Amino acid sequence: MSTNSKDLSRRLAAGTDDAPAILAPDRATLTHGGLRSLIKATAERLHALGIGRGDRVAIVLPNGPEMATAFVAVAATASTAPLNPAYRPDELDFYLTDIGAKAILVAENEAGPAVAVAERLGIGVLRLVVSPAAGIFTIEGAAIGPQATPDMAGDGDIALLLHTSGTTSRPKLVPLSHANIAASAAHIGATLGLTADDRCLNIMPLFHIHGLIAAVLSSLASGGSIYCTPGFNALRFFQWLGEARPSWYTAVPTMHQAILARAARNTEALAGARLRFIRSSSASLPARVMAELEATFGCPVIESYGMTEAAHQMASNRLPPGLRKPGSVGAGAGPEVAVMAPDGRLLKAGETGEIVIRGPNVTAGYEKNPEANATAFAHGWFHTGDQGVLDEDSYLRVTGRLKEIINRGGEKISPLEVDDVLMDHPAVAQVVTFAMPHDKLGEEVAAAVVLREGMGATENDIRTYAATRLADFKVPRKVVILDEIPKGATGKLQRIGLAAKLGLWR
Template identity: 65%
Template structure:
């Protein structure tokens, strides 16, 4: 079973992809598009084992490109907001064989691909939502690989690391289909369901929870150009969805406009709302349920698990605000440092195992040894189970900054700031943020005799990092706190520097 297997219609006449200003794409047409795309990629010299970097705007073409290209080779969606050097790093790290962009694109990814001497392929939208053709420079002689196999890698995504370069997570067709099935069962999805997708499609959340889970159930997805709180209720009226999935910051922005859109909510009732990628504050949970008159389902997820690990339950099952639900697909447990599984109420590291879990990071034996110790995948999150098997996340063992669901590696920020000639030491860290949960901050020690202020350093970083990674506060200090071994400390730094 591969991604294309999801394109068999479960009910007559069901549409797969919809979008503003485009005609719907049916399952049969989607399956035919998958075959044509595979043939086009093979004709351009790309096939099994090749990685295709995909930089496309959010919408039906990105959704369709992920499913169709992933059925022929390894898809590597990248954040369109990256700058040229970031694209260069990620494509080089992935050993990408080619880059796919939209026809007419001016993305800096193109310049990065040319620096790497990668062929550029052009996607041209056609008619129905998600329908397209691909043309461009050949990556080599034509191949006759055809469609992928179940154990082939369909998707690769980077996950941020705090003490080393970002890690590459390979996910096979089997991993992705298992996760899609888990989400389908958790949410009782059927051909009657339609997801309003506002999530970016370079993240595991949107790719699996919105797109693949919907297709797995034979349902449909209304693909927006990306989150826009001002357009959300208009899209609801057009799409007539039964559900949507989002991160807490999106839910908060939607709630801020819910009162003035009560008619739209009443005219388009939702079966449920899903939240994932960051902890949902209990007040937001209750406000959402009140505003939309439907249950809010919170899930705990991460890339290495092909998204979902735990989830709260649809009625009459349990929903516990502040807890992230019970195991919803893979096995989930809490483990002590010595590998002992812990009981109810005992705090330790959250671990998982199951068919959705990646088999290991690419070319990173050290990370694999740590992450897969004792036969389980170690999430790096700390928590405990209650008597109902519901998981409470109490903190992160890792130092990743979770900026409203965007995971930011502090080491990457350090390395950019250290390129400034006046900077001697730099440590990025998480500081509390009322709406995002966490935002990016940094502490700087300047070189003796040199000067720089916060505005200059933020501007320097903004030229080298995507906007969401640029520190919102940069503190220039005489000394950064160190641990016993002399290592600069991130944990607790916000409190020590007065940012809490």
């Protein structure tokens, strides 16, 4: 099915003409009608510059309203590839080359490595000029080719290109079609009951699938609005909460924990908050953190499960009166979700195996990577690389990444299980359990811990506590107490490679 220009702009910005769409600190509001006009004007400008359907535009912009609207507006005409502005020159060289970018879109006065690398690679540099209203921009730059055919993108065209994290291997390029992202936005909207009255406070980075689809696209596709911040800042969160008056926000667990740490100092903002729910995704949310969030904000916390290859959402807990199960990422919320044995058999409730999915939001396959596709799409399902188990209600519990499972002399240990136990220690604020190399066992269990402010505990205290709740072989043999645990670009705690970063060898 193809998508004409009117249908596409209405799908990307579904609200009434005068309904608010994009808001930002100290900026005038952009309406849905204004956003549809911006999509049309951007298409005309890109076509005049020689960019059309199938052409790839890397977007290297700071978080904020223009990053949100540039993603939506450029995707309506070409294929977008948002990149982390903090990338080093060698990283930019890899990503721009792998994407096959025809142009790169940067801020008006950008003079950093993105421009130098693009020019060296012969990639056209386009500059985004902002206006006083949130999200409104024009594009300046020299033509990159002859006038492009004035067509808008269709359902089968690639809207978004993102790379996997590449923690254990070369990052894989994930192309997501307009049909994929539209399906995922609709799944999220249905799960959360989003309407035109809802407003999301976005604190997620917009070079990542979580922020792009769960926050931006699901809000706009439901006719609602999004308040676009410059990025996560726990010190400013409560100020934004008062200014934006959102009905929800979505974040990763480390952000929720940082917000909770400052909640007691922001009682006035909390009293005025009118959150309908809080959403958590991209990493496992400790049950204690969920309980503290619900007690602090007086609203349900909905934990969801997503990944880039699924255009984000795969499973989710439900809003009341639906089921919410702490420790579970919920039931399938869009695609089919199952648990599979290595031989391709679908497993029953209570049996542990690899989590697999299939549905309209799932990528058709990695680009230029037949080996990865052969493995990832075996047996007619997409293999997530996560291990998990479904319960009698078809609610899913993720027990860990298959590559992160600790193999201690043949004993397989889920780091998430150890995390959950250590998080119940009264002095522990954050924890990440990981594999530490061992000369005889191959791997040993280790944990990095951040203590709660004003509380103390020793390595021995934490190990002794773990021994009361875990089998001996699961108890961390090494506990490292840190001021801060190293995180990835999206705020997720990273297990793989942590032993090397901390210089651990046993």
